[in-house]
Amino acid sequence: MMIEAPYLLFLGEAQDPIAVKTARGVAQWRPENCVGEYSLEGATISLGLPSLSPAAATARGAKTFVLGLANAGGTISDTWVEAILEALEAGLDIASGLHRRLASVPIIRERAEALGRRLIDIRHSDAPLPVGNGKKRAGMRLLTVGTDCSVGKMYTTLALEQAMRTRGMDAEFRATGQTGILIAGAGLPIDAVVSDFISGAVEVLTPDAAPDHWDLIEGQGSLFHPSYAGVSLGLLHGAQADALVVCHEPDRPHMRSLPYYALPSLAQTIDVNLAFARRTNENATIVGVSLNTSSMTFENASKLCADTARIYGVPCVDPLRMGVDDIVTELEGFPRP
């Protein structure tokens, strides 16, 4: 799944920051890929990018019109259809993170076909995939895992890519979720893959590479989440990770969306992830803990990170507040003898 950059980010009539979370992620992590934003009447949110019509964006080199926004009803409203058609006419492909497929709207499908444009539904995976084979691949791999969903796995992985590249290391973010795919312009929506092929999909996503190359794989879910653990385990086996970073939000009261399920402890999460990771890479090791401490004072957060680092013997940071340099220093020691 490849999305051609640069993008024009579509914000619809957004009045709620949550609705444009995906588009904001793209603008934050790949500003060089965003020529502008396009809003409809009534929108009150901006990402601070130049406001451009599809035609103006094409003139500045845009290749893809990105619908990186949530839509309550799951439908594609008429005003959006109009904007999509305008983008197609202006020469742009369309990439959408909506559940509903773009081609399910006849006029969009017909216009795209007539104009020879691509409709890319990043929530759906139609690529033929192999069953995982567990064969050792060359190059190094890092996977973010977590105590729960939405504890900072994508953010941590992207922060690692940025910090590693700053040090001249050969590192590439490998996206497994919709926001990640729009940011990277490529990837595989692992939760949309047929379950027989989860680990096989990850093997395809992170193929053989040079010995000093790092694939930084965006983790999903948690081995302890009753809704999504299967995805997390297939991802862990398929990744054959040399290095794991464990992500956690200390103050979370319960598993996301499941008020009757408590979070696992960090210790449990580390033990179980390591045990399963070693099934496909006997050298798998934990290289860091990443905490989301947004609810804490900086002082308390620093103390918690220091305590956590001492207990588990690896660096512990809040990537947003402290950066991930301490973890990158660990990674410089790879491959370990």
Next chain:
Amino acid sequence: MMIEAPYLLFLGEAQDPIAVKTARGVAQWRPENCVGEYSLEGATISLGLPSLSPAAATARGAKTFVLGLANAGGTISDTWVEAILEALEAGLDIASGLHRRLASVPIIRERAEALGRRLIDIRHSDAPLPVGNGKKRAGMRLLTVGTDCSVGKMYTTLALEQAMRTRGMDAEFRATGQTGILIAGAGLPIDAVVSDFISGAVEVLTPDAAPDHWDLIEGQGSLFHPSYAGVSLGLLHGAQADALVVCHEPDRPHMRSLPYYALPSLAQTIDVNLAFARRTNENATIVGVSLNTSSMTFENASKLCADTARIYGVPCVDPLRMGVDDIVTELEGFPRP
């Protein structure tokens, strides 16, 4: 996914017992659902059922023409298409375990539409499914788990259903694979489900039930199989099993299809499955071990079962040689106080 019984089993030009394995499973476990078999010229295999044309089968009450056979190329040969059309004309629905969808052959799709017959592709899941919610359901559940794929999970589950019903217990086999679905006439092909919905699919497959009702859930794969562990974990979480039966083939040299992966030990398999099962049902327990001892003398097999039972403190049987009565006796003690 419901398939209306009774069936006419299609054997094509089969000359190899392996090719008709699925059809044979249906004839073995649900003889009352099989009015006959239908072979083409050149076939040398029979299941011992009456040889009937589709029209003759319809006259005896058949409702569905079952393609429970493997096909090397994955294609649907012309001779098969002819037989399928004949079955449609005779008034039968078609249920197929082939990878290729029946409706992908235009003449089959058109004829079925014109005649108002159903085309049921049991390897594909098109049903809309929910994300798993992990909520406790009423009734009791048993799940077969294993050290590997193809170690007897389906056979053990069906044998338990038979033995429990013989004792008057309220037990129902819940199919998760293609042979199981044809045998039960219903089920969900869990490895064909989109990975986000694995545990949700199992929750749908085994809904709330009477307190003394047992759903006996056909397990798939193994938590230790690098290709399929995600499916196995989603199944384990979604099942909320009260009782687990661990299946194993003692002499197997390596994980199925993966010569470079050793089998986990029984002890490991029990520990890890119990730990994960307890995430969604804190009372989950092991009630038996099922061994495939086909490569051993009966004397050696009996000794191994006795030793295994002593080590793990639960009954251990080879269901094919010794039946599963010892395990059913354990189940009679449920719900445990």
